[in-house]
Amino acid sequence: MDIQRAPPLFRHDEAMTSQLLADLEWRGLIAQTTDRASLLKDLDAKPISFYLGFDPTAPSLHVGNLVVVLVMKRFQLAGHQPIPLVGGATGLVGDPSGRNEERTLNDESIVADWVDRIKNQLSKLLDFTSPTNAATLVNNLDWTKKLSAIELLRDIGKHFSVNQMLSKDSVSSRLESGGISYTEFSYQVLQGLDYLELYRRNNCTLQLGGSDQWGNIVAGLDLVRKVEGGSAHAFTVPLMTKSDGSKFGKTAGGSIWLDAEMTSPYAFYQFWINTEDADVAKYLKVFSFKSHEEIERLIETVKVNPGAREAQRELARELTTMIHGATECENVEAASKALFGQGELKDLDAKTLSAALSQLPSTQIKKGENFPTWVDLLAATGVVDSKSAARRIVKESGAYLNNVKVSGEDFAPNESDLIHGKFLVLRKGKRDLASVEVI
Secondary structure (H helix, E strand, C coil), X not given: CCCCCCCCCCXXXXXXXXXXXXXXXXXXXXXXXXXXXXXXXXXXHCCCXXXXXXXXCCCCCEHHHHHHHHHHHHHHHCCCEEEEEECCCHHHCCCCCCCCCCCCCCCHHHHHHHHHHHHHHHHCCCCCXXXXXXXCCEECHHHHCCCCHHHHHHHHHHHCCHHHHHHCHHHHHHHHCCCCCHHHHCHHHHHHHHHHHHHHHHCEEEEEEEHHHHHHHHHHHHHHHHHHCCCCEEEEECCCECCCCCECCEECCEECECCCCCCCHHHHHHXXXXXXXXHHHHHHHHHCCCCHHHHHHHHHHHHHCHHHCHHHHHHHHHHHHHXXXXXXHHHHHXXXXXXXXXCCHHHCCHHHHHHHHCCCCEEEXXXXXXXXXXXXXXXXXXXXXXXXXXXXXXXXXXEEECCEECCCCCCCCCHHHCXXXXXXXXXXXXXXXEEEEEC
C-alpha cells in the first residue's frame, strides 16, 4: 500500500527529552505511569522506541484519538521513535474497554480497508522520513494471523492468570452488566502479544494509551517480563471530557472525524471555534504546539475579552491546518467570514460552500419552479416560527440574501442570485443563517 508521507516536520532535539515529562505534566496529559523515575532515566539516557495502538473500528480516527496521537508526536519531537500500530487483528476481536455490550464484528475486508485509511491519516501526523527517529507503521495482523490456536494458547495464553484477567476493570464491569464473550475477554492476550512482538522486533520499551487501556498495557508488561525477562514501561493519558462532564468529540451530528469525507474541514473548524470558554484552556494545552507562554497569553484573553474568541480561533486554525492543510484552513476561514458578511460568498469554491451550508438549517426547491419570497424561504428553513416573524425581520431591516439586505416583504430571489447555480444564503440579523438548495 502506498502511504502518503508527511514532509519532514521534526528534528532530533536532545534538550527536549529531559523536559518531556514536565511538559506533559503541565498539559495535564499524564494519567498513570509505571516506575516514573525509571522511565525518566531511560528517556534521558537515549532515544527509545515506543508504540501506540489503534483498532480500526471505523473508517477514520476521530478527535478523541488525537489526544494520545499528539502525545506520541511530542515524544517524537523529543527524539524518540514512534511505532504506530494499527490493529488489523485486534480490530477483528473487539476491546471491551468503555462499553457495556459486545462490539459488532466487521468482515475482514472491511477492517483491512479501514486499516489502510487509518495508516494514511497517521502518516500525516508523524514524521516517517526522519534520518534519526522515523516512525514505523505496523499491523498486528502480520504476526497474529500466522499463529495457530494451539500456539497462541501454549506459548502466550499460559502466561496469563485468569484471576488477574477477571480483575481488570473493563472485564469486571462487563461481567456485572450482563457478561462478556470469550472473544472480547481474550483481547488483553492479543494486546499483550503485540507488546512482546514489538519488544522483540523493535526493542520497544514503552506503550502509550488512554487511561482505559491501563490493564491491557500492564498485561503486556507482564508478558515481556515472563517470556523475555525484560522490563518495559507503560504511560497512559487521561480520557478527555468537557467541563460539563459530557463526552469530548461528540456533537449533535455525531463524532468529529479526521477524514474530510466524514467530517468536512469546515465542520471540523467549527467544532474547535465553538469550544466553550470553560474548555478552551484545557484544549489549548492538550492539542496546541504553541509555546507555554503563547498558550498562557491566549488563556488570559478568554478572561479579559471572551467575546473576541481569539483563543478559539487560534485553536481552530492550528488544528484544521494540522489535519487538513493550510489551504483548506484558509478556505474554511474565508467561508466563515463570508457567511457573516465579511467576504464575498461567490468567491468561495463550491465544495467549501456546500460543506459550510450543510451545517445550517435548510430547505430545498425544485429546479424550474418559481422562487418563493424570502419570507417564505426563511420560514421553510425553521429559523423562525412563522411567516409573520419573517416579515417582521424584513421590516426591522434584519433580512439578508447572500449578504445583501432585503428591502421588501414580497422580494423573491431569481436564478441569477444562485451561487454556483444552486445555493442561496439567508441571514437573519447578524448571526442566524439558513440555506436554500435548488435540486
